[in-house]
Amino acid sequence: TTSKPAPAPKPWIEAIHAYVPGKSAGADGRPLIKLSANENPLGTSEAALAARLQTVPPSLYPDPDSRALREAIAARHGLEAARVVMGTGSDEILNLAAQGYAGPGDEVIYVRYGFAVYDIAARRCGATPVVAPDADYGTDVDALLGLVTEKTRVVFLANPNNPTGSYLPKGEIARLHAALPSDVLLVIDQAYGEYVPAEDEDGAFALAATHENVLVTRTFSKIFGLAGERVGWGTGAPAIIDTLNRIRGPFNVSVTAQASALAALGDTAFIERSYTHNLEERARFVGKLEALGNHGLRPLPSQANFVLVLFEGALSAEAAYNGLAERGYIVRWLPGQGLPQALRFTIGKRVDMDAMADALAEMAEAAG
Ligand code: PMP
Numbered sequence: 001t002t003s004k005p006a007p008a009p010k011p012w013i014e015a016i017h018a019y020v021p022g023k024s025a026g027a028d029g030r031p032l033i034k035l036s037a038n039e040n041p042l043g044t045s046e047a048a049l050a051a052r053l054q055t056v057p058p059s060l061y062p063d064p065d066s067r068a069l070r071e072a073i074a075a076r077h078g079l080e081a082a083r084v085v086m087g088t089g090s091d092e093i094l095n096l097a098a099q100g101y102a103g104p105g106d107e108v109i110y111v112r113y114g115f116a117v118y119d120i121a122a123r124r125c126g127a128t129p130v131v132a133p134d135a136d137y138g139t140d141v142d143a144l145l146g147l148v149t150e151k152t153r154v155v156f157l158a159n160p161n162n163p164t165g166s167y168l169p170k171g172e173i174a175r176l177h178a179a180l181p182s183d184v185l186l187v188i189d190q191a192y193g194e195y196v197p198a199e200d201e202d203g204a205f206a207l208a209a210t211h212e213n214v215l216v217t218r219t220f221s222k223i224f225g226l227a228g229e230r231v232g233w234g235t236g237a238p239a240i241i242d243t244l245n246r247i248r249g250p251f252n253v254s255v256t257a258q259a260s261a262l263a264a265l266g267d268t269a270f271i272e273r274s275y276t277h278n279l280e281e282r283a284r285f286v287g288k289l290e291a292l293g294n295h296g297l298r299p300l301p302s303q304a305n306f307v308l309v310l311f312e313g314a315l316s317a318e319a320a321y322n323g324l325a326e327r328g329y330i331v332r333w334l335p336g337q338g339l340p341q342a343l344r345f346t347i348g349k350r351v352d353m354d355a356m357a358d359a360l361a362e363m364a365e366a367a368g
Contacts, residue, residue, distance in 0.1 A: 012104070012126045019116055022332045032330040035346040035356075038162065038192075038306050040225035042277060044260070045270035048226065051263035055255045062255040069253070069262045073233055076265060077205060083235050085244045088252045090191055090219040090232025093244065094156065095121045097215055097234070100243040101185045102127035102153040109147055110156040111139045113164050115189065116337060118156040127153065137300055137308070138166035141176045148180065155180065158189040159202050163334055163344045165302025167196065170203040177207055177214065185240070187215045191232075192304035194223040194271065195278055200303065205235065212237045220257075222305060223274050224264040229257040278305045282347045288357035295364035306346045308339075314367035315360075317343050323363045329356055 022036025035041075066086040074081040087093035098121035102108050108122035109130045122129040130152075132144040139157065148155075157176070160167045168176070177186055188204040196202070208214040215236040221227035231253055234244065253261075264270070286299045286307060296313020311317040321333040321343055329352065332344040347353065 010126070012123055016120055016123045017336075019120060020336060023330050032325065032328050033348065033352055034330050035348045035352065036330050036332040036344075037227070038222060038304070038346045039227050040223060040274055040305075041346070041348040041352075042225065042270070042274050044225035045264045045267035047267040047270070048224070048260040048264040052229075052256045052260040055259045058255065060255070061251050062253060062258055064250050066253045066258050069231075069258050069265075070233070072262055072265050077235075079205065079209065079235050083209070083238060083241055085234050085241045085248070086253045087232045087234065087248065089221060089230040090189065090217045090234070091117055092248065092252060093215075093217045093232050093234040094118065094187065094189065095124070096244045096247055097185060097187050098122055098127065098154055099125045100240075100247055105151065106153040107149060107151040108154045108156065109144060109152060111144060111161070113137060113161070113337065113339065114156065115158050115162050115191075121156070122154070134164075137164040139168050139172075141168070141172050141179075144176065145179050148184065152181070152184050154185045154187060156187045156189060158191065159204065160192045160196065160302065160304040162191065162304065163306070163332065163337065163339065163342075164308050165300055165304045165306060167200070167301075167303040168202060170201065173202045173204060173207070177211070180213070182213055185213050185215060187217065189217050191217070191219045192222055193218055195275065195305050196303050197279075208236045212239065215240050220261045220264060223271055223278075224261065225270075225274070226257070226260055226264055229254070229260055231257045231261045278347050281350055281353050282307060284350070285345065285347065285353045285357055288354075289360065292361055292364055295367075297360065297364060306344050308342050308344050310342050312341070313364065315364045317341050319367070320360060320363055324356060324359060327355070327359050329359075331356075
C-alpha cells in the first residue's frame with residue numbers, strides 16, 4: 001500500500017504553544033474555589049441575567065453589527081459608534097489586529113510577562129514575535145522602543161498588564177505612542193480598564209480618537225461578569241475598524257451575548273459594587289501578605305482584579321500552589337510564562353481572600 005501524505009499545517013502554526021487556561025478543578029475532580037481566571041467573584045448583574053433570557057429565538061441569527069450594543073458602549077465612553085468593533089471576547093479583536101496588520105516577515109512586539117494571547121496572535125498569522133525585556137515586572141518603554149525596526153507592524157501592550165498587574169501612567173503611554181512610527185499599530189489592551197480609578201486614566205481612548213494607529217480593546221469578561229458569553233470590543237480610527245470588520249466572523253457576537261452585555265452596561269450599581277469590592281479586598285489581601293514581611297512574599301503593585309505574588313523566601317510558589325489546592329483554592333501558577341516563582345491571585349470574596357492569606361502565613365511559617 002502506498003502511504004499518501006497527510007495535510008501539513010503551516011510551519012509557523014506548528015510553532016505555536018496552545019493557550020493553557022487556569023485549572024478549575026483539583027486532581028481528583030473535586031470542585032475548587034476558582035481564583036485563577038480573573039473572573040468577577042460577585043457573579044453577573046441580575047439585569048444581565050434577566051435580559052439574557054428574554055432574547056429572540058435561537059433559530060434567528062444575531063444582529064451582525066451589534067448595533068444597539070455598540071451605541072451603548074459609545075455613549076458610555078463618549079466615542080463614536082462607527083469607531084467601535086465587536087468581538088467574540090477581546091481575544092478575537094487582538095487576533096484580528098495581528099491578522100489585519102502583520103504577516104510573514106513582519107514583527108510584533110510585546111513585553112515579557114505580557115498576556116499569553118499576544119504570542120499566539122502574532123504567530124498564527126506568520127509574523128515573528130519580539131519580546132521586550134521588562135523593568136521589575138513592568139513595562140520598560142525605552143527597552144520596547146529599542147526593538148522597533150522597519151519590520152515592526154504591531155505593538156501589544158496590556159494596561160493594566162496581565163499577569164503582573166503593572167500599569168503605565170498616561171505620560172508613559174503618550175511617550176510610547178509619540179516615539180512609534182506612524183505605520184505601527186499600537187494596541188492598548190484594557191481588559192482590566194474598568195478597575196483603574198478615574199484619576200489614573202491612561203489616555204488611551206483619547207489617543208485612539210485622534211490618531212490613525214491606535215486600537216484600544218476592552219472586554220465584558222471581567223468587571224461585567226460575562227466571561228462565559230464571550231464579548232469584547234475595540235475602538236480606533238475608521239480605517240482600523242473597517243479592516244477588522246472585514247475579517248471578523250459576520251455573526252461573531254451571539255444573541256444572548258449582545259443582550260446580556262447591553263443590560264450589564266446599564267447596571268451601574270453592579271459595576272460600582274464590583275469596583276469597590278475589588279479595591280477594598282485587593283488592599284486588604286496585599287496588606288495581610290505585606291504583614292508577613294520576612295517570609296519573602298512580595299505582592300506586586302496591581303491596578304487590576306488580581307495580584308501577582310513573588311515567592312522569594314523558603315516557601316516556593318509551587319509548594320504554596322499545592323498547599324492552597326489542598327485547602328480548596330485554585331490560583332494561577334505560571335511556570336510556562338517564565339514565572340515559576342510567582343502565583344497570581346484573582347481577588348475573590350473576602351472569606352476566601354482571608355482564608356488564603358491565613359494559609360499562606362501558616363505555610364510560610366512552617367517553611368521557616
Ligand atoms: N487581555 C488581557 C490582558 C486578558 O487578561 C484577557 C483575559 N484573560 C483578555 C485580553 C481576553 O479576555 P476576553 O477574550 O475574555 O475578552
